[in-house]
Amino acid sequence: MDPMEAIKQTYFQESDELLLAMEEGLIAMNNGEANDETINAVFRAVHSIKGGGGAFGFDQLVKFAHGLETVLDDIRSHKLETTPEITRVLLKAGDMLSDFVAAVREGHAVPEGHADEIAAELANLSGNSHASDSDSGDIEGLDFNPTLISFEESSPAAPCQKGWRIRFVPHPALYAKANEPILLIRELSRLGPLDVVCDYANLPDLAAIEPYQSYFAWDLVVRGEIERGAIEDVFDFVMGDCDLEINELTSGAQAETDPSVLPQKSEAPSKPVAAESLPPPSAALGAKPLVVATEGKAGAAKPTIRVDLEKVDRLVNLVGELVITQAMLSQQVHDSNIPANSPVNTALEELDLLLRELQESVMAIRTQPVKSVFQRMPRLMRELAAQTNKQVRLLLEGESTEVDNTVVERLSEPLTHMIRNAVDHGLETPDDRVAAGKPAEGTVTLSACHNSGRIVIELSDDGRGIDRERVRAKAIEKGLIAANAVLTDEETDNLIFLPGFSTANQISNISGRGVGMDVVRRSISELGGKVVISSSPGKGSRFSLSLPLTLAVLNGMVITVGDQTFVLPLTHIAESMRPKPAEISPFGASNHLLRIRNSYVPFADIGRLLGIERGAYVPSNGVAILVESQGSGRLALGADNILGQRQVVIKSFENNYRPIPGIAAATILGDGRVALILDVDALIGLCREKSGMSSKIVERKTGT
Amino acid sequence: MNEHAEQSSEPNNQFVTFRSGDQEFGADIMAIREIRGWTPTTPLPHSPNYVRGVINLRGIVLPIVDLKARLGYSATETNAKNVIVVVKCGNRTIGLLVDAVSDILTTTAAEIQPAPDIARDETCQFINGIAVLGDRMVTILDMDVLTASLVNMGEQAARA
Amino acid sequence: MTMGKLILTVDDSRTMRDMLKLALSEGGHTVIQADDGIHGAEVLAQNASVDVIITDINMPRMDGYGFIEHVRQNPVNRTIPILVLTTESDPEKRQRARDAGATGWIVKPFNAEKLLAAVHHVAG
Numbered sequence: 002m003d004p005m006e007a008i009k010q011t012y013f014q015e016s017d018e019l020l021l022a023m024e025e026g027l028i029a030m031n032n033g034e035a036n037d038e039t040i041n042a043v044f045r046a047v048h049s050i051k052g053g054g055g056a057f058g059f060d061q062l063v064k065f066a067h068g069l070e071t072v073l074d075d076i077r078s079h080k081l082e083t084t085p086e087i088t089r090v091l092l093k094a095g096d097m098l099s100d101f102v103a104a105v106r107e108g109h110a111v112p113e114g115h116a117d118e119i120a121a122e123l124a125n126l127s128g129n130s131h132a133s134d135s136d137s138g139d140i141e142g143l144d145f146n147p148t149l150i151s152f153e154e155s156s157p158a159a160p161c162q163k164g165w166r167i168r169f170v171p172h173p174a175l176y177a178k179a180n181e182p183i184l185l186i187r188e189l190s191r192l193g194p195l196d197v198v199c200d201y202a203n204l205p206d207l208a209a210i211e212p213y214q215s216y217f218a219w220d221l222v223v224r225g226e227i228e229r230g231a232i233e234d235v236f237d238f239v240m241g242d243c244d245l246e247i248n249e250l251t252s253g254a255q256a257e258t259d260p261s262v263l264p265q266k267s268e269a270p271s272k273p274v275a276a277e278s279l280p281p282p283s284a285a286l287g288a289k290p291l292v293v294a295t296e297g298k299a300g301a302a303k304p305t306i307r308v309d310l311e312k313v314d315r316l317v318n319l320v321g322e323l324v325i326t327q328a329m330l331s332q333q334v335h336d337s338n339i340p341a342n343s344p345v346n347t348a349l350e351e352l353d354l355l356l357r358e359l360q361e362s363v364m365a366i367r368t369q370p371v372k373s374v375f376q377r378m379p380r381l382m383r384e385l386a387a388q389t390n391k392q393v394r395l396l397l398e399g400e401s402t403e404v405d406n407t408v409v410e411r412l413s414e415p416l417t418h419m420i421r422n423a424v425d426h427g428l429e430t431p432d433d434r435v436a437a438g439k440p441a442e443g444t445v446t447l448s449a450c451h452n453s454g455r456i457v458i459e460l461s462d463d464g465r466g467i468d469r470e471r472v473r474a475k476a477i478e479k480g481l482i483a484a485n486a487v488l489t490d491e492e493t494d495n496l497i498f499l500p501g502f503s504t505a506n507q508i509s510n511i512s513g514r515g516v517g518m519d520v521v522r523r524s525i526s527e528l529g530g531k532v533v534i535s536s537s538p539g540k541g542s543r544f545s546l547s548l549p550l551t552l553a554v555l556n557g558m559v560i561t562v563g564d565q566t567f568v569l570p571l572t573h574i575a576e577s578m579r580p581k582p583a584e585i586s587p588f589g590a591s592n593h594l595l596r597i598r599n600s601y602v603p604f605a606d607i608g609r610l611l612g613i614e615r616g617a618y619v620p621s622n623g624v625a626i627l628v629e630s631q632g633s634g635r636l637a638l639g640a641d642n643i644l645g646q647r648q649v650v651i652k653s654f655e656n657n658y659r660p661i662p663g664i665a666a667a668t669i670l671g672d673g674r675v676a677l678i679l680d681v682d683a684l685i686g687l688c689r690e691k692s693g694m695s696s697k698i699v700e701r702k703t704g705t
Numbered sequence: 706m707n708e709h710a711e712q713s714s715e716p717n718n719q720f721v722t723f724r725s726g727d728q729e730f731g732a733d734i735m736a737i738r739e740i741r742g743w744t745p746t747t748p749l750p751h752s753p754n755y756v757r758g759v760i761n762l763r764g765i766v767l768p769i770v771d772l773k774a775r776l777g778y779s780a781t782e783t784n785a786k787n788v789i790v791v792v793k794c795g796n797r798t799i800g801l802l803v804d805a806v807s808d809i810l811t812t813t814a815a816e817i818q819p820a821p822d823i824a825r826d827e828t829c830q831f832i833n834g835i836a837v838l839g840d841r842m843v844t845i846l847d848m849d850v851l852t853a854s855l856v857n858m859g860e861q862a863a864r865a
Numbered sequence: 866m867t868m869g870k871l872i873l874t875v876d877d878s879r880t881m882r883d884m885l886k887l888a889l890s891e892g893g894h895t896v897i898q899a900d901d902g903i904h905g906a907e908v909l910a911q912n913a914s915v916d917v918i919i920t921d922i923n924m925p926r927m928d929g930y931g932f933i934e935h936v937r938q939n940p941v942n943r944t945i946p947i948l949v950l951t952t953e954s955d956p957e958k959r960q961r962a963r964d965a966g967a968t969g970w971i972v973k974p975f976n977a978e979k980l981l982a983a984v985h986h987v988a989g
Contacts, residue, residue, distance in 0.1 A: 177937065179946045179968045184989050238969035238987070322764045565748060611750035654759065654766040656796050659856050661751055667759065667766045675747040675759045675766055 016102045019046040020095070021376060027095050028379065031088040037077070044073040050102065062101035065116050068123040069094045075127050090122045096380055164193070164224035164250035165232055173215045175242035186219065188235045193225030222250065310406070313367050320356075320363045321554070321650035325669050327356055332671035364405065364551055371449045371458070372400035374412045378420060378447060385424040392431050392441055393424055398448035404456050405551035411528055412458075412548075415521045419460050419544050420445065422518065427464035427542055437539065439463065455530075456550060461543035467536040469493045475502065494536050498522045526630060526682060529555065529572055555651055557678065559644040559670070560626070562607045563615035566676045567640075568649055568668055573681040575627040575635070577643060580604075582621045595625055595637040602627065605688040606639040607679070611663055630682045638684065651678065663687055718814070720836070722807040722843050723790060725773045725781065729843045730803075731810055731836060736792050736848040740806055743787035754780065756855070757802060762791065768855060769800040775851070776828045797852040810843060812836050817845060830854075869893040870916035870988055875905030875932060876950065885919060888977040894984070902927030906935050909942070917988045918947045919971070922958055930965045937966035946987035 026043035029035040051066030072091070075081040097116050104111045167189070171182055189195055200218040210216075223232070232247055239245075331349055339345050375397050382395040404412075423445050428434075431441035445462045469490065476482045476496045488496075496502065500519040525532045530548035549555065549572065557568035558577075580595055585604060588594045595604040604625065608615050620639050629635040649668035652675075665680035720731035746758030746769050755774035759766050769789060774780045781787065781802055789800040820832040831851050836843040872894050874885045886896045897912060899905035902920070906927070909915055918936065922929035929949055936942045946968040951959050959970050971983050 177943060178963065178966050179944050180987070181944075181946075181989070184987065187989070188986065241963070318764070325764070613748075613750060652764070652766045654768065657766070657798055657852075657855065658749070658756075658759075658768045661749055663750060667747075669761045669764065669766075673761055674745075675761050677747065677749070 013102070013106050016050050016106075019050055020099050020102060022046050023050075023095055023098075024092075024376075024379070027088065027092050030083055031085070031092060035083075040073070040077045040083075044070065044077050047073055047098065050098065059101070059105045061111055061116075062098070062105060065094075065101055065120055066098055068120050068127075069098060071127045072123050081126065087126060090119065090126065092383065094119050094123055096383065099380070164222060165227065165229070166246075166248045166250050167221040167223070167232065168218070168244070168246040169221060169236070170218040170244040171215050171239070172242050172244075173213055175239050176215060177213070178239075178242065180239050180242070182217070182219065185235055185239070186221065189221060189223050189232070192227050192231055192235075193223045195224075196222040218244075224250070308366075313406075316363055317367055320360050324356055324360060325650060325671075327352055328671040329673050365403070367406045367551075368403040369406060369409055370401045371404050371409060371412070371456075374409055374416060375400050375447060375449070377413065378416065381417060381420060382424070382445065385421060389424060390430065391424060391428050391443060393428060393443045393445055396444060396446045398446065399450045402449040402451060402456065404449075404548070407551060408456070408528055408548055411524065415524045415532075415546075416447070416458075416460070418518075418521045420447075423460060423462040423464065423542070423544075427462045427466075429465050433465075437465075451550075452547075456546075456548045458546040458548065459543055460546075461541060463541040466538040466540055466542055467494050467497070467534070469538070472496050491533075491535060494534050494542075497534065498532070529570065531572070554648055555678070556646065557649050557668075558626070558646050559676070560607075560624070560640040561642045561644060562611075562640050563613050565613060566644070566670065566674070567607070568647075568676050568678045569626060569628065569638070570665075570678065570681065571646065573628045573630055575629050577624055577626040579623075580621050580625045580637075585620050593620070595627075597627065597637070602635050602637045603688060604637040604639060605684070607684070608639075610638075610684055610687050628681045628685070630685055634685060636681075636685045636688055649676075649678070718812050720810045720812070720843070720845060721790070722810050723788070723801075723803040724805050724807055725803040726778055729807060729841065730772065731843040731845045732790070732792065732848050734809065736794055738791040738793045738798065741789045741791060741800070743783055743785060743789060743802070757783075760789075760800065762798075762800070765798060767791065767798060767800045769802055770851075770855065771802045773803075776831065792848050792852060794849045794852045797856060799852050799855055801851075810836065810838075812838070820844075869895055870984065871895050871897065871912065871914055872917045872919060872984065873897050873899065873905060873908055873912065873915045875899045875902060875908075875918065875920040875929075881921065881950075885980070888980050889984070891977065892981040892984070902929065902932030902935065905932050909936060909945075913941075915945060917984055918945055919950065919984075920947065921950045922962065929967075930961060933962060933965040933967050948983055948987060 023043050023046040026035065026039045026046070029039050030043070047066055047070045051063050051070055069091075072081065072094075076083060076087075081087070097119050100115070101111055169182070169185075171180070175182075186195070186197060198220045200220060201216060203218075204210075204216045229247060236243070236245055327349075331353070334345055334349060378397070379395050382393055385391075386393045424443075428443040428445075429437065429439075434443065435441050443462060443464060445460065447458070447460050449456060449458045451457070473482075473488070473493055473496070476499065477484050479501055481496065481499045481502065482488070498518045498521070500517070502517055502519065522532055525546055525548070528548055530546055532544060532546045534542060534544050536542035556571040558571055558574055560567050560569060578597075584596045586594050586596065586601075588603075593604040594601040596602075604620065606618055606620065607613070608618060618639070623639055623641045624643055625637045625639055626643075627635060627637050647670075649670075652667045652669065654667055663680055663683045665678045665683075667675050667677050670676050719734040721734050721737045722729055722731040724730075741762070744760050746760050748758040749756055749768070752758075755771045757769040757771050759768050761767070771781050781804065783802070786805070788803050788806055790803055790806065791798065791800050816838060817834045817836050819834050820829060821835070831846055831854075833845040833847045836845055869892075872889055874882055874889075874896055875898075876882050876885070882898050882900070886898065889896050897908055897915070899908040905918070905920060909918065920929045920932055927935070933947050933949070936945065936947060947966065949959065949962040949967045949970045951962065951970045951972060962970065968987050969983060971980060
């Protein structure tokens with residue numbers, strides 16, 4: 002990669018981190034929880050983004066950032082006091098800056114005038130017009146250093162001296178500007194014979210050395226008929242970045258014994274040394290240790306490293322293979338009748354334990370806190386609030402809950418939709434809220450936690466709750482439920498997840514552009530999760546999502562259909578049973594229903610759904626597994642036998658073969674053979690197609 | 706069985722040849738990954754008759770295509786002597802079920818004739834040409850098209 | 866006497882670039898060019914062994930100050946001498962360039978001798 006590109010990528014990566022730090026700081030300022038360091042951190046973040054942006058020529062960004070930076074500078078130097086109004090402007094400006102960064106990252110410009118309003122507000126705050134201050138250099142009060150333009154004038158054309166004594170002490174800035182003392186000293190040596198003594202009294206111990214500090218000084222004596230101007234010439238470029246004393250050599254003086262020339266420590270060599278070779282610092286110098294100022298970074302982070310995701314994925318795969326191979330080995334040992342207490346079995350058990358631990362540790366590498374998804378929500382919230390003229394605040398809990406990479410990224414969209422829904426439909430306007438005795442500002446809480454091997458994410462609001470009458474009426478109107486259907490409150494609430502459902506009378510700008518709750522549910526379902534909504538009229542609603550910790554493995558039920566073995570994801574299985582003949586009744590021309598307690602559920606033979614040939618299949622000779630899928634309903638699947646439950650590694654073969662209806666993926670069982678993992682949603686769909694059933698809820702409750 | 710190292714600097718002219726039925730076929734040596742003995746496959750539902758199913762190839766789920774059947778002939782009867790030729794093109798890997806592997810053929814461009822126009826069905830897309838060496842005729846297959854056709858099947862899969 | 870250096874010249878004026886290239890090559894150096902600060906940055910990024918940078922101040926897209934600052938921002942570049950082309954009558958700009966991290970300057974108009982001397986002074 003072009004190093005410039007890599008730097009740019011680093012800049013963008015860094016900008017991401019900086020923007021996040023900026024936002025956190027601004028939020029803290031908004032909540033009155035900020036101190037000087039917070040404000041400084043925010044300033045530095047903007048300054049860095051601007052600086053880096055300036056370096057890449059992100060002019061729009063820089064110009065805007067400059068305006069923001071100026072205000073922040075005024076705040077941190079206490080010229081400006083923060084007020085809620087000001088932090089509101091700052092938050093908006095922060096969002097705008099984020100837009101600028103995103104724009105340059107994606108290679109397009111922010112539209113002209115897009116930031117004008119905010120820029121103007123910023124300009125107002127800092128009291129000047131900064132419209133023209135977009136140059137990338139920081140003009141911090143020019144100190145006018147008189148520079149020597151022509152040297153012949155500064156020294157009397159005169160009496161040649163015998164030589165000059167020079168004390169030369171570079172400052173760090175000298176090195177920072179790539180000036181090299183050795184080059185300067187060499188040039189001096191061309192003027193005449195040169196004695197050089199390096200004064201390294203300030204050199205600390207090796208461990209305390211800061212690479213960018215300046216520790217050395219030089220005492221130089223150059224002899225000959227040399228004009229002072231010639232000497233000054235040599236140091237022309239570094240004036241101001243060093244201490245320079247040029248004194249005439251008084252004849253008769255012994256340079257070596259002049260105490261102002263020699264270094265103070267006695268161990269230092271007193272004879273001249275060539276400029277090129279510097280004596281190594283000896284411990285006996287006992288230089289004053291320089292205190293290395295450790296910049297306390299906000300919240301001293303644990304050391305981390307960056308790893309390519311590819312490497313981690315490979316590791317995860319390998320561990321998955323190990324698990325499979327170990328299962329195969331176990332199987333072989335089991336089949337070979339080795340006694341249970343033999344060393345082989347014992348070793349295998351240990352191997353099993355170790356592998357589990359290994360697998361957990363490796364999976365943990367690939368996890369990240371949900372924070373990375375949650376952190377986008379506050380901004381979304383601010384925008385929604387502005388668009389809908391509602392007042393909302395967002396509380397986040399459990400941001401550090403860890404989720405596998407494979408899940409985290411795909412969470413963002415459904416969460417966004419749910420938040421949109423909450424703000425748009427759930428929350429009332431400030432006036433309505435006050436009229437209802439609630440605070441004008443609504444509260445939305447987003448939380449995450451682990452629960453029995455799954456991740457539970459909840460989004461709740463204190464809005465008006467679900468209008469059940471309206472929902473029910475809408476569902477009937479759209480033919481989603483029968484007019485006389487009897488539903489519990491909860492079932493009514495969850496009607497909003499049905500496809501084609503939208504209670505907005507007109508499609509609002511925010512939600513409802515065909516992106517309804519059914520899409521949300523489907524995305525969650527594809528992740529192997531479930532989402533339900535519960536609500537209290539007048540008090541609020543809550544979405545509850547439950548997701549698997551990872552998409553790489555799943556807990557499955559191993560079943561046989563004919564001579565083939567399949568795996569059913571446990572998350573979709575409600576129960577399993579051996580149906581009695583009386584419980585299975587024909588329905589229509591070629592379908593069946595299974596009676597479970599008080600309801601009838603469509604029953605379908607897996608073999609038939611998948612086109613598997615097998616002998617005469619009698620449902621009551623086999624098992625019926627009740628599966629359910631959110632949004633698709635329930636189905637009883639007929640199989641021959643249940644072999645057990647197992648955690649399996651999911652293997653996709655979509656690279657090599659086209660998708661198969663009804664099949665989600667594959668896995669490799671303990672005997673080394675491939676078993677297909679069934680796609681419950683698709684099976685339910687296949688069943689419906691075959692039987693010609695509509696999407697109405699088919700289950701009929703019997704009266705008994 | 707020969708393991709084929711990719712040593713050829715002229716990939717176009719080296720082929721692995723194999724027999725299926727009474728015909729001989731050849732594939733670019735660069736596309737051949739390995740040769741395996743036959744293992745029973747896990748059938749894939751709703752798949753054409755030439756797709757035998759999948760097997761586990763060291764952790765990869767590998768679809769197995771009966772070459773004879775794919776080219777429109779009768780299905781191969783499998784026994785322990787059959788061979789699976791593992792073919793990889795791009796990021797697609799499949800296994801071809803054949804009767805036996807013959808040898809490695811090195812030809813010059815002159816020895817390869819274009820495929821005859823007779824067979825105008827969809828299987829002619831798999832054929833790159835015919836290598837004629839003395840009285841030996843080897844049909845050169847296009848592995849790229851073959852592997853791609855598995856992923857992008859346009860035909861309707863048979864449904865029960 | 867000295868080894869030829871790899872010199873990056875950054876200037877938006879074609880005339881100036883040609884001049885610099887001529888003088889420097891005759892002095893035994895190898896020249897690569899960029900026509901403004903951004904270009905200079907790109908060229909610099911692609912040429913890890915640039916020994917000296919010579920840059921103008923007034924350039925489109927990114928001027929000399931920004932360029933110098935940019936160069937100095939990358940720790941890898943801290944030891945590359947940067948010479949700024951400046952007009953004699955503007956000591957303020959020179960100071961500003963120095964503040965930005967410039968090593969030294971060349972006053973315009975220059976002759977080949979002064980140019981090569983300046984290069985030699987900062988780069989050996």
